[in-house]
Amino acid sequence: MFDQKIEAMIEQVQKPARYTGGEMNTAIKPWEAAEVRFAFCFPDTYEVAMSHLGMKILYGVINQQPWALCERVCMPWVDMKALMEKEGVPLFSLETRTPLNRFDVVGFTLQYEMSYSNILAMLKLGGIPLHTAERSDTDPIVCVGGPCAFNPEPLADFVDAVMIGDGEEMIVEFIAAVRAWKKSGEPREACLRRLAKIPGVYVPSFYEVTYHDDGTIASFTPTQPEAPATVRKRLVLDMDKAYYPTEIPVPYTEIVHDRIMLEIMRGCTRGCRFCEAGILYRPVRERSLERLMELARALEKSTGYEEISLSSLSSGDYTCLPELIRALMKEFREKRVSVSLPSLRIDSVLKDSLEETQQVKKSSLTFAPEAGTQRLRDVINKGVTEQDLVEKVTDAFQGGWSSVKLYFMIGLPTETYEDLDGIGHLAQVVNRAYFTVPKDQRARGLRVTCSASSFVPKPFTPFQWEPQDTQQQIKDKQAYLREVLRRIKGVNFNWHEPELSYLEACFSRGDRRLGKVLERAVEKGCILDGWSEQFRFDTWMDAFRECGLDPEWYAYRRRDKNEILPWDFIDAGVTKAFLWREKEKAERGEITPDCRQGCQGCGLRRFEGVCQG
Amino acid sequence: MRMLAVFCKGERLRHIGHLDLMRAMQRALRRSGLPVGYSKGFNPHILLTFASALSTGAWGRREIMDVTLEEEVSPDEFLAAMNAALPEDLRVLSARAIDDRHPALMAMVTAAEYTLTLTDTDTANALCACKDGFLGQEAIVTPRKTKSGVKDCDVKPLILELAMAGTQVRAKLCLTESTSCKPDMLLNAWCAYAGRPVPRYLVCRESLWGTDGEGRLQMLETL
Known part of the structure; x- marks a missing residue:
């Protein structure tokens, strides 16, 4: 029987099923028998957490x-958090309702910068001292991983260890080190020393950072013998041998992605210059068709899900995509499982695949030209042309689709208002392509959704030195685009709040001094910033002011070539020289071909046997 | 063929709503490998109905579902396959094959028995003390929420049995498609009569009942 205090709290909140657990395939292992107890923390609500593939892999x-x-x-959610604080109930796990501070390791996944406030809030709620320096031998080891761990500096004050790169092998080494340390009876610091020796693990407290008068970094040096000067990301090379779960939790309530996610490959060879994931997950590593079919079969059997989606950065580039889709269709048609293809690229060869998809289910198609003109697409190295788009949407309209989503970014380096007009032009072109299909051959009700997100310069991209557009510039561009797109029939326009993108820019390229701001903002009540109704921009600005730090310096400043960037100590596989070369090519509007067509010297060849090319 | 199955919706799952529970059961049916029947038409769905929707917040000890299967399956096979495919807090307790012409279970339900566990002993004692007076009223009028608003309703004829032991109320209440008394209506009326605020309580629906040829109440699963 569960604690009635918690039961009574759950009765009072919205969406109580967020807190009850007990889903199919959720492991409840005996607490006492386990030598290492790991709390996998997702710094967002249940529905978002349960849609995350990485958690399912590491949990398994x-x-x-x-x-x-x-x-x-x-x-x-805020209502539950308030009740927990009022009743003095610590944050607990879904499986056994164990308080967070009773675990040996508390690990957070860093999927986006605007979840950082939640990490601090969860540590506080879980009864864990916020700063690494305040933790005692009985407090959990707090670690993080995931894409944003490639610049973990804003979290340096709060995090004992960071796992950089692919986690499925590293995390086992990590918990094995914690297990050995627990047996040794040594003090906490000895655990951190053991962890620092694991390739890919970074222990922030073992480094000292000094600054120039202008605020830029003067030095970034290890202070302990175990801490390497450069931390190289971990790579899982053989995706067929890598662990992949065959039993995943099946939530009762609706979550964001309620389906089987089949990770067909990791990495992308396209080299879009704004894209952090495209660099971080290099090189491309595919799972074999046989392995994928085996996983799909096992997952369908263990979950009963009605839908399989293919997951990767660029599924259209998977070598045997048509074969895979055909095989999945054939295998699962009888079981009434539909196969959906997210993150489609318009230059992928998938016309016949599209035709097969519709046999089961027809959803909206997504294309990401990212920029409105060929000039700007060349700058960002998005190798897509207007002709590609026309051909692909025409195919789709002929195939019976009538709903198309177009993703764009505004505020890209070198962007002008001509590029915004280009977005309107592409929407117009899609609109025209629909009407070229004879009325009796096309589905009714054309819907074109144009989404324009605001560009955020990210670490480990050729644009890592670039300033972000100011909020005013972004607002002006959004207003302009709204006017341009309003005139086109059947077109909807979505955009992002510039304030959120601005903060994201501060934290994505932030240094460890931002820890103070984060802490201050959480003290002032900032949490769940990714939810627009909770986001309090002015409070964040107050927090910056009170800490004496200037957000504009982080978001709007152009970095110098020789500046030490906060994440320079990480070797993400790609060299800084390559990124700079790409930045210069971007300025000249020169494209860099897909590296499957020839090595571009990004630096990954330094890893033994990783590149297929 | 059709299978009538009795299942338990465990206490842990009491906040799972009716539609979510239906979906969980459908996925369990898919996992079970049983030859489940699908509806015809553009969006085929699994042929599964529950005899009665259980409110969010309540758990159910003997809930009833009706599953259509495309091939003959023995009740034992059904039971084993389902329990292998269900999470710990959902269990199939028994199953029995029913005729294809068996009436829809939903139309057969006439009553439900509940255990209401009160968390406040003083209130429980007060209710216990005034039980006879409460039931002896000419009418037991209590507000009832409907789609068109709140209306007063006499639940006296809808309370079929009422017993109390310690902090637990055992009540058999009328439950049909047209008229029913929900546990909260009973407790609201009773606490009002006792002059006490309604305490926090847990609802367990113990069983569902129908009426046999002679007009007597019987467990629905036996009809």
Whole structure:
């Protein structure tokens, strides 16, 4: 029987099923028998957390170890958080309702910068001292991983260890080190020393950062012998041998992505210059068709899901995509499982695949030209032409689709208002393509959704030195685009709040001094910033002011070539020289071909046997 | 063929709503490998109905579902396959094959028995003390929420049995498609009569009942 205090709280909140657990395939391992107890924390609500593939992989891989257990912890919604604080109930795991501070390791995944406030809020709610320096031998080891761990500096004050790169092997080494340390009876610091020796692990407290008068970094140096000067990201090379779960939790309530996600490959060879994931997950590593079919079969059987989606950065580039889709269709048609293809690229060869998809289910098609003109697409190295778009949407309209989403970014380096007109032009072109299909051959009700997100310069991209457009510039561009697109029939326009993108820019390229701002903002009540109704921009600005830091310096400043960037100590596989070369090519509007057509010297060849090319 | 199955919606799952529970059961049916029947038409769905929707917040000890299967399956096979495919907090307790012409279970339900566990002993004692007086009223009028607003309703004829032991109320209440008394209506009326605020309580629906040829109440699963 559960604690009635918690039960009574759950009765009072919105969406109580967020907190009850008990889903199919959720492991409940005996607490006492486990030598390492890991709390996998997702710094957002249950519905977002349960849609995340990485959590399912790591949850599975930890629970597979006979000596370890892993339970899930999510960020409570504001109503539940307030009740927990009022009643003095610590943040607890979904599986056994164990308080967060009773776990040996508390690990957060960093999927986006605007979840950082939730991490601090969860540590506080879980009864864990916020700063690494304040933690005692009995407090959990707090670690992070995921894409934003490639610049973990804003979290340096709060995090004991960072896992950089692919996690499925590293996390086992990590918990094995914690297990050995627990047996040794040594003090906490000895654990951090053990962890620092694991390739890919970074221990922020083992480094010292000094600054120039202008605020830029003067030096970034290890202070302990175990801490390497450069931390190289971890790579899983053989995706067929890599762990992948065959039993994943099946939530009761609707979540964002409620389906089987089949990760067909990791990495992308396209080299879009704004894209951080495209660099971080290099090189491309595919799973074999046989392995994918085996996983799909096992997952369908263990979950009963009605839908499989293919997951990767660029599924259209998967070598045997048509074969895979045909095989999945054939296998699952009888079981009434539909196959959906996200993140489609308009230059992928998939016309016949599209035709097969519609046999089961027809959803809206997504294309991402990213920029409105060929000039700007060349600058960002998005190798897509207007002709590609026309051909692909025409195919889709002929195939019976009538709903198309177009993704764009505004505020890209070198952008002018001509490029915005180009977005309107492309929307117009799509509109025209629809009407060229004879009326009796096309589906009714054309819907074109144009989404324009605001560009955020990210670490480890050729644009990592670039300033972000000011909020005013972004607002002006959004207003202009709204006017341009309003005149086109059947077109909807979506945009992002510039304030959120601005803060994202501060934290994505921030340094460890931002920890103060984060802490201050959370003290002032900032949480769940990714939810627009919770986002309090002015409070964030107050927090910056009170800490004496200038957000504009982080977001709007052009970095010098020789500046030490906060994430320079990480070797993400791609060299800084390559990124600079790409930046210069961008300025000249020169494209860089897909590296499957020839090595571009990005630096990954330094890893032994990683590149297929 | 059709299978009538009795299942338990565990206490842990009491906040799972009716539609979510339906979906969980459909996915369990898919996992079970049983030859589940699908509806015809553009969007085929699994042929599964629950005899009665259980409110969010309540758990159910003997809930009833009706599943259509495309091939003959023995009740034992059904039971084993389903329990292998269900999470710990959802269990199929028994199953029995029913005739294809068996009436829709939803139309057969006439009553439900509940256990209401009160968290406040003083209120429980007060209710216990005034039980006879409460039931002896000419009418038991309590507000009832409907789509068109709140209306007063006499639940006296809808309370079929009422017993109390310790902090637990055992009540058999009328439950049909047209008239029913929900546990909250009973407790609201009773606490009002006792002059006490309604305490926090847990609802367990123990069983569903129907009426046999002679007009007697019987467990629905036996009809």
